[in-house]
């Protein structure tokens with residue numbers, strides 16, 4: 001049976017979809033498909049295009065062979081998925097992690113489509129990754145892996161085609177190698193092929209902190225709208241890397257108390273509030289929060305039940321589940337991570353009256369400043385950090401205000417409201433572009 005775009009989903013999934021496109025498929029992609037199903041009744045006539053959102057536009061799986069320092073050859077599996085290109089080139093980070101799977105990268109690419117449309121930056125959604133624990137590699141091995149991966153996905157990426165950026169375990173150095181490799185392969189320096197680069201190589205001021213700053217900005221807006229004082233509010237943060245560390249720092253500077261932090265090295269707690277600058281320095285020196293002197297160690301499973309007003313998951317997907325959502329005491333969850341809450345957990349939090357600020361708006365600050373970086377690279381004219389932060393805050397506040405209003409109008413969660421705004425933008429663009437070359 002040939003599948004047309006207009007085929008009802010139930011028929012299509014029953015007969016033709018590979019298992020990883022099945023909405024009953026567990027994991028991040030299944031979670032994303034359930035979120036799309038929830039928005040469909042609000043899409044009006046655009047709903048006839050909704051299948052577009054349930055299929056990635058393009059998937060590339062690459063074998064990345066490198067020579068290890070001991071002379072052996074190791075092979076790693078890498079991916080680049082372009083979920084949707086209706087509104088512009090693909091845009092989204094690259095993750096290096098031992099648990100990376102195709103399903104995960106598909107979901108992350110789809111959430112990029114939604115996020116980019118939610119803040120109205122002119123991009124589609126894409127994401128990439130390599131299944132590797134980069135902590136086990138030497139610098140030389142990491143560079144060879146990054147360069148080979150970049151060459152392998154060179155078919156898809158380019159400044160006006162698809163623009164990678166940092167995600168978990170990738171950073172400015174890795175973006176510099178990606179930019180250099182692409183430039184060597186194409187014969188011209190192309191700074192605009194990736195964002196999140198070091199500032200001396202066409203990177204943007206403010207990009208490193210941008211995602212955490214966006215998390216903080218929407219958190220403050222939601223707190224204002226719900227009458228939750230930031231001064232004295234207790235925070236629990238999971239993941240204290242780029243996103244969680246910056247968000248924790250900004251909330252602490254505003255008078256909140258970061259009482260608990262969990263990362264891959266353990267969970268720490270101090271009811272009087274952790275010394276966040278000292279903790280950031282400890283993480284930089286030791287690679288994680290474990291062993292921090294100014295706190296007690298807590299069992300990892302006790303993290304979710306910590307007394308706090310604000311909870312920020314800023315690590316990986318699928319962390320808040322039906323098994324721990326009931327224990328959460330926070331009034332507000334701000335999703336710094338992508339996909340940290342399963343659909344079942346989302347419903348439990350909703351029933352408990354916990355306000356969830358969804359990833360697809362809460363962590364959009366990073367890609368917003370990536371957009372600024374891309375624009376600056378094209379014009380070779382660079383802005384001041386104050387200018388960048390001011391534009392970031394304005395975009396985040398305006399986008400959040402619009403989403404808040406849609407949530408009130410339709411009496412839906414902020415996640416569904418963000419999907420309504422974003423899916424309408426994507427599918428309207430899709431419809432206007434038409435089907436045939």
Ligand SMILES: NC(=O)C1=CN([C@@H]2O[C@H](COP(=O)(O)OP(=O)(O)OC[C@H]3O[C@@H](n4cnc5c(N)ncnc54)[C@H](O)[C@@H]3O)[C@@H](O)[C@H]2O)C=CC1
Pocket residue numbers: 166167168169170211238239240241242243244262263264265288314315316317336337338363364366367
């Ligand atoms: N870097 C960026 O600009 C953006 C990142 N995000 C998302 O934010 C999340 C965090 O990303 P980054 O801060 O960039 O990564 P990062 O690599 O800087 O930090 C990741 C943090 O997660 C912690 N972590 C890893 N596994 C864990 C586990 N099993 N339990 C508890 N903690 C664990 C690590 O210890 C580390 O503190 C990811 O979901 C990412 O997709 C979203 C938007 C943009």
Ligand SMILES: O=C(O)CCC(=O)C(=O)O
Pocket residue numbers: 091092093094112115163164165166167195196338363364366367368370
């Ligand atoms: O900065 C970007 O282009 C994308 C960052 C990212 O991967 C994300 O928002 O999840």
